[in-house]
Amino acid sequence: MLVPKEEFFAADDKNEDSFYTLSGRILLPGDSVPPDVSYVEKHFRLRGGKGGFGSMLRAIGNQIEKTTNREMCRDLSGRRMRDVNAEEKLKQWYAKASEREREKVDRYLERQKRRRETLEKGPLYDHKFDDPEYYRRKAKISDELQSAVNDALEKVVANAKASTTSEPGPSSAPKRQRLWIEHLDGDSLSSDDTDDSSSSAEASPKSDSVVVTSSSETANEETSKTAWEVSDASPRCLPLVENTGDIPALKPEESAASSAANPIPTSKLEPVPSKPVVPGLTEDELSATNSASELEARGLDCLKQSLIDRGLKCGGSLKERAVRLFSVRNLAPADYPAKLKVKPPK
Incomplete structure (x- = not known):
């Protein structure tokens, strides 16, 4: 001053x-x-000590020079450099929003253009295949396959003609040899429908006949050993046994009369054994049990019947049933846990 x-x-x-x-x-x-x-x-003059603020500033300056994380430093206003840089990047991103949208539209149009060009060219437009050996072998295989099929068909037709020209047997009408395709399908060809009425009448009793495969030596044996085979069932049924002269072919009327005259005795039929019902445990027996392991000795059937009698779930292993039954020991039916009871039908 x-x-x-x-x-x-x-x-x-x-x-x-x-x-x-x-x-x-x-x-x-x-x-x-x-x-x-x-x-x-x-x-x-300002009275005071030595000071030391300059030393503090120098120490802070040394730390700033040595650090590598510049984002955590502060500017003169006290803000973190990380926040300042993020704000600057956000401003730049918003400034380039229109440019990004334009680039996105350009990329979409470019993809559409490439797709249209690909569709116009067609699939494998740049693929060129020229192999004479491949074409020669392809034609050869096709010719050999056609020749093999023709030879097989000629053999089948020749066998069919040979079987139809053979002499018929004395006790049956001539039997037509079935083609290989008929064996696969299990049905006769449409040519069977064009046969005359006489051959149809002769073949009908044979197809509907019932063949008995029994002899006089086995007449006293069980009737279950007599085989009845009906041929008018589905193709999966057993085929008819051809009449060879030893076993007479019965007509439907004769077979029905024979079965009525000789009924199958019911005494010869073996009864189906029924599984005995194991009684369940009473309340006194259950109260006398001290552990679930003792109930396991009763067996699965006894525990199941005991649970059913009490309206409880009876499934599970032997141990699970024993534990479930032992848990309701000395309890009234009204006090049984709901999770153990069988749900009533809806």
Whole structure:
């Protein structure tokens, strides 16, 4: 601050709280002041210790220079550099939004253009295959396959003609040889429908006949050994046994009369054994049981019947049934747990 030069001359020489300067030069006690100068500068001294703030600043500066995480540093306003950089990137991203949309549309149009070009060219437009050996072998295989099929058909037709020209047997009408395709299908060809009425009448009793495969030596044996085979069932049924002369072929009327005259005795039929019902445990027997392991000795059937009698679930292994039954020991039916009871039908 500026003070009159008279104050400088009147100041105490031992004053340590302030000092005076003139044009940047310190005025010591006894110095002269030019006559044309009326004011001098007065400075006050600040009392305090050594300080140390400069050392602190230097230490912080060293740390800043050594760190590698610049994002965690702060600027002069106190904001993290990470937040400042993120804000700057967000502004740039918003500024380029229209450009990104335009690039997206351009990429879509480019894909559509490539697809149209591909469709116009067709599949495998750039594939070129020219192998004479392949075409030669392909034609050869086709010819050999056709020749093999023709030869097989000729053999089948020849065998069919040979079987139809053979002499018929004395006890049956001539039997037509079935083609291989008929064996696969299990049905006769449409040519059977064009036969005359006489051959149809002769073949009908044979197809509907019932053949008995029994002899006089086995007449006293069980009737279950007599085989009845009906041929008018589905193709999966057993085929008819051809009449060889030893076993007479019965007509339907004769077979029905024979079965009525010789009924199958019911005493010869073996009864189907029924599984005995195992009684369940009574309340007294269950109360006398001390553990579930003792109930396991009763067996699965006994435990199942005991659970059924009490309206409880009876499934599970032997151990599960024993534990379930032992859990309701000394309980009234109304106190049985709901999870153990059988759900009523809806």
